[in-house]
């Protein structure tokens with residue numbers, strides 16, 4: 001059984017019309033990270049943060065999975081391949097393309113949780129500061145998103161999978177955010193082959209044995225077709 005771990009970032013959803021973070025006009029050019037993607041920013045101005053995620057939730061609902069999402073879902077269904085898809089993305093385009101074995105290590109736009117009691121529920125289209133927790137009624141609801149300084153989700157499961165992987169593939173990520181940025185080296189130390197699929201070589205290209213470059217909507221289906229032909 002060929003064990004493949006795939007790590008995706010914002011670049012895999014770019015051709016679906018969702019903004020990436022670190023391009024010139026990207027999300028981090030429009031908003032200060034410390035204002036909209038940290039717990040401190042949320043405590044300072046929860047309304048600003050909820051509006052930031054409401055807009056991204058609306059953009060996500062209007063987006064459609066692209067050929068890269070669809071190819072990754074097809075790979076997961078193919079016999080002989082054990083595929084774990086770890087995404088840094090908070091959109092649900094992988095699931096809407098049919099992927100099932102998905103870990104959202106930075107959380108998900110379509111989930112909400114209570115800052116006080118930790119209860120979680122499906123996020124409404126628009127979250128507001130006056131929303132109450134569905135369980136403890138506290139006015140402490142937040143998007144179930146992993147902000148900077150918070151522990152990414154399911155790290156033990158990811159680390160265990162990296163040790164067993166035959167192949168680690170990073171798709172559409174600049175490799176700037178830890179601990180995801182360290183996954184390629186971890187996998188390689190455990191004997192996995194490593195492949196970067198991106199529109200252009202990233203600053204962490206040296207962490208990978210192989211690299212293929214071009215829009216994810218072209219490069220990912222071509223790579224999946226090759227794997228399925230083997």
Ligand code: BV8
Pocket residue numbers: 008009010011012014015020021022023026037088089090106145146147148149150151152171172173174175176177178179197198199200202214215216217
């Ligand atoms: C933690 C919220 C510890 C959700 C995000 C070690 C060293 C240095 C710093 C740190 C370190 N350890 C921890 C840190 C701090 C920090 C960090 O990494 N800072 C960096 C910036 C220096 N990390 C953390 O705080 C993490 N937490 O480590 O906690 C801990 C330990 C114990 C107990 C408690 C805590 C938490 C990180 C998660 C932060 N949340 N987002 C949201 O709003 O979306 S991060 C944010 O960046 C998104 O999640 C995003 O997914 C992620 C990564 O960005 P990318 O996806 O790579 O997007 P980017 O725009 O950068 O790149 C896009 C790529 O696509 C480019 O390469 C581009 O060329 C390519 N592309 C574009 N178009 C296409 C394309 N490719 C193909 N086709 C195309 N069409």
